[in-house]
Amino acid sequence: MNASFFAAAIVAGTPLLFATLGEIITERVGQLNLGVEGMMLMGAVVGFQVGLATSNPFLALLGAMAAGAFGALIYAFLTVSLRANQVVSGLTLTIFGTGFSSFMGKSLIGEIMPENIRTFWKADIPILRDIPFIGKVFFQQDLFVYLGYITAIALGIYLYRTRAGLNVRAVGESAPAADSSGIHVVLYKYVHILMGGALCGLGGAYLSLVYVPAWQENVTAGRGWIAVALVIFVVWSPYKALIGAYLFGGLDILGFRLQGYNIKISQYIIDMLPYIATILVLVVGSIRHSKENAPPKGLGVPYFREER
Amino acid sequence: MKRLFSMVIVVVLACSMLLTGCGGTGSTPAEKGGEPPKAEDMTVGFIYVGPIGDGGWTYAHDQGRLHLEQELGVKTIYRESVPEGPEVKNVMKEMIDQGAKVIFATSFGYMDYMEEVSKEFPDVTFLHCSGYKTTENMANYFGRMYEPRYLSGLVAGMKSKSNKIGYVAAYPIPEVIRGINAFTLGVRAVNPDATVMVRWTSTWYDPAKEKEAAKALLDEGADIISQHQDTAGPQQAAEERNVWAIGYNTDSQAKAPKAYMTAPVWNWGPYYADQVKAVMDGTWKSHSYWGGTNEGIVSLAPLTDLAPEGAQAKVEEVTAKIKDGSFHVFQGPIKDQAGEVKVEEGKALTDQELLSDKSMNWFVEGVEGKIE
Incomplete structure (x- = not known):
């Protein structure tokens, strides 16, 4: 195990990190959105399309975020305004997003990102990059990776250290109580579902803009679902999401490195580890009844003001 | 208000189902019996x-x-x-x-x-x-994809400087093992010191994961990446490290223009x-x-400028021999990883032996990796 393995783990974990942060902020307002995979794919295709058309990395990012947020908007309208079932709506969004990305992607088959976007992201952080080991692992990466660090920390501060963050958590725990204390529940839900969608879109864009910068249909290959599990694994905490995402990313690529050392562990066992860990977290959490590690109480419950 | 909304939704959904239901068809089945269909x-x-x-x-x-x-x-x-x-x-x-x-x-x-x-x-x-x-x-x-795979092995063997070649493989089934063996035989025919390192991904289609497997191989010193999956991820990993790659399925030069040399392709x-x-x-x-090559259903895609000098001539020479039957990729002597002779001089593996999972379950000499 050397620095290049850990550096690769960070890269593999970055799309997971964005998607997980997106789902955390969504679930924190009490909405279970299973459309992560769909929103990631929408972000991937729109980001790619915009990048190709404009050769501008910032517009590509904005496009990806807008696409993810658009997917989330559909979900928000269905579940918050129409109070439709959240599980079904989320699954629908995954199917819709997958189709949307394949449809949009038809004209992108065989296209690759313009050179200036491909090279734009690579950037070492001065000074920090020279720290032995740590520098190679954390600070000789690409801009998306750094954006991931910043987003996770900013989201943590937002949730735990600001008034608005407190309100978010209140809405997620009990929408009726939050409503009666004067918080605009519907607005909070919409805003944070859309934020979550935008982050999922970024996760997808990382795959199509940086990681595999040529159009490949279904580039996420199920990573959205891993993110849904990750949210539970990191018990809805943006800080722990950093650790969780890189851990899952590392486990994802561990098998290839082990094959080189002639260690006899089946790849399938390694693939199972993250999920076994997730189940363990669920079991331990439910035994300990720890308030800190419990899901938002209002998760998945639609809010009817009239029925308060 | 709520009831109105749900009615609207129901109507919209019902309409969309009707529309998709009518979308597909248009033709009627040809009548049975009669003349063959036009x-x-x-x-x-x-x-x-x-x-x-x-x-x-x-x-x-x-x-x-x-x-x-x-x-x-x-x-x-x-x-x-x-x-x-x-x-x-x-x-x-x-x-x-x-x-x-x-x-x-x-x-x-x-x-x-x-x-x-x-x-x-x-x-x-x-x-x-x-x-x-x-x-x-x-x-x-x-x-017979193994024929162009052998040819791509020739190209890789001539190009490699580190004499380490990476091969990102999908699943240990006869089709893939046959491809790795043919590729390695090609590599060693022109470069007897080279080895082919294999990593299994257990995927046919996961661009990011396949790229990661290639990165693991590159970290171990491989300077050429070959693959048996349906994405260009491994080739892009090679491009990022400024080394070379061999694709699969179709000509994928556009996806990794600075790494792609050629690919065994289907037609x-x-x-x-x-x-x-x-x-x-x-x-x-x-x-x-x-x-096989003779029928044109498989071939080696045109070599790009990145292919080594002399590769074109070598590929053409061997292609001609495959076509006239004077060369078979799996003709003896072929040794396995342990150095035991598996195919004796003057013999070649039969189609049955190439296809069956009972017999195509070993790697030739020069492959680093194991069949799980």
């Missing part, structure tokens, strides 16, 4: 395991479908990303409802279901790719046109088809 009323169905947008395996089959349409003027229908489970039976039946007289199923996992459906619909011709079962009206077909079109023509002429018979 090109206009000939409908051919294709079942794909992945999306056409994979730019790889399914894309290559779809190119074959387009070739067929162009050659014969028949109507074709297709379904993408069909799972390799019992659902495929319904897909086939739907296609038959839509008038399909010939159905191509292009992945191994469809085999048993196709066999079942073929018995139920004796008037329809079924062709299954990469399997081994046949019935009265179901044939199987595949290509299904002529076979598809021949088969449908035979059905229309009433001369079709069930068969097992394993075409």
